Amino acid sequence: MNLKRERTVEVVRGIFLFALFITIGWSIAYGIINFVHERMSGDTEFARLEQEARMLGDIVTASTGGQTEEVLNELARLKGLELVFVQGDAVRRFQGQPEATEELSLSDEQLQAPVGGSMIQTVKRQALLGSGYMLVGLPVQVEGSAAGLLVIERLPGFFANYSKGLLTVYCALVVLVLIALAMRPWREELRGWMEVINAIRRIGKGDFTVTLERNRHMRGQFGELADSINDMTTNLSQMEEMRQSFISNVSHEIQSPLTSIRGFARALQEDGLEEEQRNRYYNIIETESMRLSKLSDNLLKLTSLDSDKHPFEPKPYRLDKQLRRMILACEPQWSDKDIVMDVELPELRIAADEDLLSQVWMNLLSNSIKFTPAKGVIRVHAKQQGDHIVVVLSDSGIGIAAEDVPHIFERFFKADKARDRSIGGSGLGLSIVKRILDIHGGIAEVASVLGQGTTFTVRLPAMQG
Structure with missing residues (x-):
């Protein structure tokens, strides 16, 4: 009974x-x-x-x-x-x-x-x-x-x-x-449940620093749940930092040229400006406007590439001919600085999206020319190594500090924070390079010595058959 x-x-x-x-x-x-x-x-x-x-x-x-x-x-x-x-x-x-x-x-x-x-x-x-x-x-x-x-x-x-x-x-x-x-027996499980509830409440309030420790209340299913919540908060925290950093960088890059445009536009309203000075102000306003336009284009381009919906149409073509065209397109820039172009490009065929790779070569060449002093040397060599085509672009420019090399492909990163704005840029060019190479299954490696120059090595899958 x-x-x-x-x-x-x-x-x-x-x-x-x-x-x-x-x-x-x-x-x-x-x-x-x-x-x-x-x-x-x-x-x-x-x-x-x-x-x-x-x-x-x-x-x-x-x-x-x-x-x-x-x-x-x-x-x-x-x-x-x-x-x-x-x-x-x-x-x-x-x-x-x-x-x-x-x-x-x-x-x-x-x-x-x-x-x-x-x-x-x-x-x-x-x-x-x-x-x-x-x-x-x-x-x-x-x-x-x-x-x-x-x-x-x-x-x-x-x-x-x-x-x-x-x-x-x-x-x-x-x-x-x-x-x-x-x-x-439910007492310990109830305590574990209450810890999970409190963690979820804190996450709901935007606190992504929550960490659930495995203890006697966090065993079995609760332990797995605690690990999942910890992984989720870690990912949310990283995403929030990236979002805040992106907004801050975009705001800064937009605000800087707008400040210059506003300042020189007001200066143009002053009486008694000489024609030469007035034209100089006009040129500065035009340059800053072009910077804003390029920033907008690069942001839209990166967003499109990140969406995985960007058109990608690989076709066989001569890579050596493409590189020569890119070098000739940049001739006004490197010839003005009396830069020596050392080019070694044997016949190479590749299956890739020609338009996208053109942006890679143009960004890398433009950077080398920009940071190489007058009468410097830029080398563009290419060859096939096994299943890969290797393109090496090196220069005798200002180089990159060792601590900056791991970050140069990050968005908005600028190795020389104090450099002259006239050779500035938005810090998005190399991010676009990396994303395009990722789409092609390729990689880019960087070696640099401050004051001596920089070498970019691009490896792309060779065309089979």
């Missing part, structure tokens, strides 16, 4: 724990989802959209009139935003969110306010199952003509956001784990 009673008590306790864990699990899931949902449409996200809108406005201002629509269309697609460009009575929309089939209705006041020089901000909060949007409108100048740019980000409804759905499934799986654990 006592044994039967004990079994009944165990069954009742098991049922109670089962119901308790289900209630707690789904309550936590709802809390996490609701927190993330509110944050998605909160002040932080709005501030992010406003910052992004200003950056897009700077890029549009820097583009030429003929490129404006192409740049806007590409930016909308890459950023996943809806852009509205207003110039005079013309209103053009650029859709970067294919799922947003319904066109957003905007009032004339919203459309014309940025053209008149006003900045507008609008947030429509989403309902539980509906959707809303955030809008930032700001004035821009396109070739001296006033225009307006409206940046729109659609906000999904509460249950439409895929990340919230993933969190719900994740918490449901945790509840299933707890159901299994309820059949065992």
